[in-house]
Amino acid sequence: MKIEERRLFGLFGDPVGHSLSPYLQNEAFRLLGINGVYLSFAVKQEELGAAVEAIRCLNMGGVNITIPHKERIGPYLDRLAGDALLTGSVNTVVSEDGELVGYSTDGEGFLLSLRHQGQMEPTGKKVVLLGVGGAARALAFRLAQAGVAALYLVGRNPEKTNRLQAALRDRIGFPAVGLSFADPGLAEVAAEADLVVNATPLGMFPATAEQPAFPLVACHRGCLVADLVYHPLKTTFLREARKLGLPTLEGLGMLIYQGILACRLWTGLTPPFTPLYRLLNELLEEGAPPST
Numbered sequence: 689m690k691i692e693e694r695r696l697f698g699l700f701g702d703p704v705g706h707s708l709s710p711y712l713q714n715e716a717f718r719l720l721g722i723n724g725v726y727l728s729f730a731v732k733q734e735e736l737g738a739a740v741e742a743i744r745c746l747n748m749g750g751v752n753i754t755i756p757h758k759e760r761i762g763p764y765l766d767r768l769a770g771d772a773l774l775t776g777s778v779n780t781v782v783s784e785d786g787e788l789v790g791y792s793t794d795g796e797g798f799l800l801s802l803r804h805q806g807q808m809e810p811t812g813k814k815v816v817l818l819g820v821g822g823a824a825r826a827l828a829f830r831l832a833q834a835g836v837a838a839l840y841l842v843g844r845n846p847e848k849t850n851r852l853q854a855a856l857r858d859r860i861g862f863p864a865v866g867l868s869f870a871d872p873g874l875a876e877v878a879a880e881a882d883l884v885v886n887a888t889p890l891g892m893f894p895a896t897a898e899q900p901a902f903p904l905v906a907c908h909r910g911c912l913v914a915d916l917v918y919h920p921l922k923t924t925f926l927r928e929a930r931k932l933g934l935p936t937l938e939g940l941g942m943l944i945y946q947g948i949l950a951c952r953l954w955t956g957l958t959p960p961f962t963p964l965y966r967l968l969n970e971l972l973e974e975g976a977p978p979s980t
């Protein structure tokens with residue numbers, strides 16, 4: 689492979705120091721024989737426009753977008769497509785014939801992990817989402833479109849919960865139910881849930897003892913408990929669910945699938961799940977992921 693023909697890809701966020709994406713994407717390129725290199729770039733909010741211009745000037749193949757830019761990058765791009773058009777959140781930018789196009793692979797990444805690792809088809813299921821931020825929004829639209837029977841949005845800020853409820857109703861005609869973490873009806877909702885997802889950062893390293901205030905004890909035995917947090921792999925919330933005999937789904941699967949989908953958008957090729965899972969699982973089991 690000629691080094692002078694190597695294509696540059698990257699991650700824009702702040703902070704990005706502990707991201708696993710460079711490990712994931714560089715391994716995906718190696719497995720696929722793609723002559724690319726993926727680096728992470730700490731981009732301050734006021735420099736986001738300049739960073740997007742750099743994608744054009746440096747003829748980059750594309751970038752991933754992470755906190756805090758997912759909802760802010762849209763206006764700097766030429767257009768949005770797919771889930772990003774619906775939700776306004778972008779996690780992947782693709783350079784397509786001179787245009788920069790924003791996509792989101794988070795929702796589909798979660799559904800792939802739910803189906804392949806969680807062995808659950810969401811159609812007809814009753815789902816509880818804890819948290820109403822960017823990741824919850826991506827999941828909510830995908831789950832609603834997959835035909836869930838009910839979607840409960842549990843947020844700590846009623847205004848934000850209402851906004852997500854309104855977006856689902858206005859854009860796809862889906863009637864989600866909004867609740868707070870203090871709602872007295874939460875145990876009843878738990879009792880009928882088939883899937884509960886932690887879409888808050890509670891439990892994430894270094895505050896690993898934290899977990900969302902949700903009565904898992906009221907869930908029925910078949911209820912799948914999922915966490916989007918993947919560092920640590922087994923969060924306090926998932927360990928609590930396990931103790932109660934409930935099946936669980938870790939956040940690492942979603943991380944890998946959203947990355948696989950991003951890689952496919954950039955290259956047209958689909959890297960295999962298993963070797964990527966092994967690599968990231970190993971890095972996480974060693975403790976804190978190495979800084980990039």
Ligand code: NAP
Nearest residue numbers: 819820821822823824844845887888889916917939942943
């Ligand atoms: P976000 O946009 O900041 O949203 C976080 C949500 O959690 C917000 O609704 C926030 O409420 C709520 N929250 C935060 N602290 C809380 C607390 N103490 N009690 C109750 N609610 C609380 O973040 P995000 O992008 O959605 O990410 C959420 C988590 O998912 C992060 O840990 C992220 O790493 C993870 N994630 C994983 C993947 C994956 O591939 N596995 C992909 C994306 C995200 P307010 O709005 O009131 O602050």
